[in-house]
Amino acid sequence: MIALFAVTPSGKRAAAALAARLGPEAVVVDGAVRATLERLWPRLNSAVFFLAAGATVRLIAPLLRDKRTDPGVVCVDEAQRFAIPLTGGHAGGANDLAERVADLLLDCTPVITTASDSVGSTALDELVDLLDATVDGDLAAGGVAVLGGSPVLLRNPLGFPLPALPENVSWQVPDPEWTIVVDDRVPDDPDAKNVLRLVPRTLVVGVGAARGVSTTAVTSAVAKLHERHRLDARAVRAFATVELKADERGILETVQDWAFWNGEVDSRLLTYSADELAGMAVPNPSEVVAAEVGTPSVAEAAALRGAGEFAGDGPVELVAEKLKGDNVTAAAARIVPRGRLAILGLGPGAADLRTPRSEAELRRASTVVGLDQYVEQVRELIRPGTEVRASGLGDEQARATDAVALARSGRAVALIGSGDAGIYAMASPALEQAGADIDVVGVPGVSAALAASAELGAPLGHDHVLISLSDLHTPWQAIERRVRAAAEGDFVVCFYNPRSAQRHWQLRAALDVLLEHRPADTPVGAVRQASRDGQRVWCTRLAEFDTDDVDMLTTVLVGSSQTRMIGGRMVTPRGYTWMPELA
Numbered sequence: 001m002i003a004l005f006a007v008t009p010s011g012k013r014a015a016a017a018l019a020a021r022l023g024p025e026a027v028v029v030d031g032a033v034r035a036t037l038e039r040l041w042p043r044l045n046s047a048v049f050f051l052a053a054g055a056t057v058r059l060i061a062p063l064l065r066d067k068r069t070d071p072g073v074v075c076v077d078e079a080q081r082f083a084i085p086l087t088g089g090h091a092g093g094a095n096d097l098a099e100r101v102a103d104l105l106l107d108c109t110p111v112i113t114t115a116s117d118s119v120g121s122t123a124l125d126e127l128v129d130l131l132d133a134t135v136d137g138d139l140a141a142g143g144v145a146v147l148g149g150s151p152v153l154l155r156n157p158l159g160f161p162l163p164a165l166p167e168n169v170s171w172q173v174p175d176p177e178w179t180i181v182v183d184d185r186v187p188d189d190p191d192a193k194n195v196l197r198l199v200p201r202t203l204v205v206g207v208g209a210a211r212g213v214s215t216t217a218v219t220s221a222v223a224k225l226h227e228r229h230r231l232d233a234r235a236v237r238a239f240a241t242v243e244l245k246a247d248e249r250g251i252l253e254t255v256q257d258w259a260f261w262n263g264e265v266d267s268r269l270l271t272y273s274a275d276e277l278a279g280m281a282v283p284n285p286s287e288v289v290a291a292e293v294g295t296p297s298v299a300e301a302a303a304l305r306g307a308g309e310f311a312g313d314g315p316v317e318l319v320a321e322k323l324k325g326d327n328v329t330a331a332a333a334r335i336v337p338r339g340r341l342a343i344l345g346l347g348p349g350a351a352d353l354r355t356p357r358s359e360a361e362l363r364r365a366s367t368v369v370g371l372d373q374y375v376e377q378v379r380e381l382i383r384p385g386t387e388v389r390a391s392g393l394g395d396e397q398a399r400a401t402d403a404v405a406l407a408r409s410g411r412a413v414a415l416i417g418s419g420d421a422g423i424y425a426m427a428s429p430a431l432e433q434a435g436a437d438i439d440v441v442g443v444p445g446v447s448a449a450l451a452a453s454a455e456l457g458a459p460l461g462h463d464h465v466l467i468s469l470s471d472l473h474t475p476w477q478a479i480e481r482r483v484r485a486a487a488e489g490d491f492v493v494c495f496y497n498p499r500s501a502q503r504h505w506q507l508r509a510a511l512d513v514l515l516e517h518r519p520a521d522t523p524v525g526a527v528r529q530a531s532r533d534g535q536r537v538w539c540t541r542l543a544e545f546d547t548d549d550v551d552m553l554t555t556v557l558v559g560s561s562q563t564r565m566i567g568g569r570m571v572t573p574r575g576y577t578w579m580p581e582l583a
Helices: 009-022 033-043 053-063 094-104 124-131 139-147 215-229 249-262 274-278 287-293 299-311 356-364 372-377 396-408 427-431 448-456 476-488 506-515
Strands: 002-006 026-028 046-050 072-076 082-087 133-136 152-155 178-182 195-200 203-209 236-242 266-272 316-324 328-335 339-345 367-371 387-391 412-417 438-443 464-468 492-496 523-528 536-541 554-558 564-566 569-571
Touching (some): 002 033, 009 026, 009 046, 053 072, 053 082, 124 195, 139 178, 139 195, 236 299, 249 266, 266 299, 299 316, 339 356, 356 412, 372 387, 372 412, 387 396, 396 427, 492 506, 506 554
Parallel strands (some): 046 072, 236 266, 339 438, 367 412
Antiparallel strands (some): 316 328, 523 554
16 A cells, blocks of 8 residues: 655645556545554555655654565655655665656656665665675675776676676676675685675585584584585575484584574474485485485485475585584585576556566566567666667567576576466466576566456456467467357456457457357457556447457457446356356
């Protein structure tokens, strides 16, 4: 919810006008401002105050707790000249909201004061969050160097998929003033000046031990393992062992101590059965260990198995083979970074129907791939320095291939489309080619069917099907069989790609099939340019629907035999209790 607060008559008028443009998520708050704000604060996503900045600060100051959970607050002056994000610029979305408010108000300017946004770059603290990393070095000073345009050398030896960074940050800087290193290993020169290290949690340490092993022995073995292989202790995500050792005090206390001294370590101690570990391929199996616990490897196998649990289908590697200590063995495996492909649905077109998650993924990407007209819709959300690969209609397969190849090369890629990416859009052609060697993130969007349905009423209130009438990829015979099956099943039918200049007869043929199985007065609704400028919404009877009014920008919904027009809206009842044979 976006709550809008105002006190003066002009402020209240402006708040009401803005709320209408922001959409249903925006609510103009009535009543005493302070009391209402205190009551609503825990439930707010954002707030806009048509008040002086000082007055707004005094109102919200007692309520502020944490920048990650507080709502974003924007202040608009009485003359509506400036929209100023006061709190929650990044995490609370206030910077984005200020730009949105300024765009909707006439002659209003957003005043963005967070340094990273004022220059359109990635804040280092945001990069830390994205990598789930521990910081070693002066983050504030490093951030000043990045934002100040100083030459900054970026070292990313493991190949983490990073977002777009300012032009002064590069892996090719001959004489850097600062160096940023993203790695889970200790550098050769840990005391070097002007070096900022970001340490992602990529390691799982496997431990095997004899019964009654001491905490000191386990701790010493793990420390020696890290020292020998130059592994940063803060990169440990979890420890792992065989189930038989789940209650081993020396191991449990080591895990607890490690978490205390080195940050967030999974203190649950991952445990696996001997059979699970026996199936892991390791370089140093032992027949003696197999005879004792039922698996030829504990430390190496548990490290690999634990890393695999975090990596999912992604790759893992053994970075430290087992080291023997006093009745204990230790090994370490790495969750290998892989390229990232985010597949986004941008919704039907209106900015307020675009999800915050899709906007976050656009900012997360170093490369954006999409249809040229969709890229233009979100151009202002794309960070400077982001590579944009836009192409025209008909290049869907090529775009999908390009996006997957870029992700496979280690980049953070956003593949964009309209509506929902999984419905007649880019997700299918991309995922047909994407293997376990890349990380895939799917971001849902408001589909054309949902946008059209909301404009028409509730035509999708009961069982329904979506059918594309485009025969570019599906023979008409198959499409016709599906339409007939939907007709015989009495489903509400939503037609995508209903009619174009070259495909002008298919919609009429599909409607004729439906007419064979449902009444002539069955409601049919159509929405052209849903949520965009020039939107048109109309309804008529199935027997009278004129297909000449339809084009590729139109979504057509045909009701079932039970769909009715109520108050000028299409409604498909939710239950069957009204059917005589089931009464």
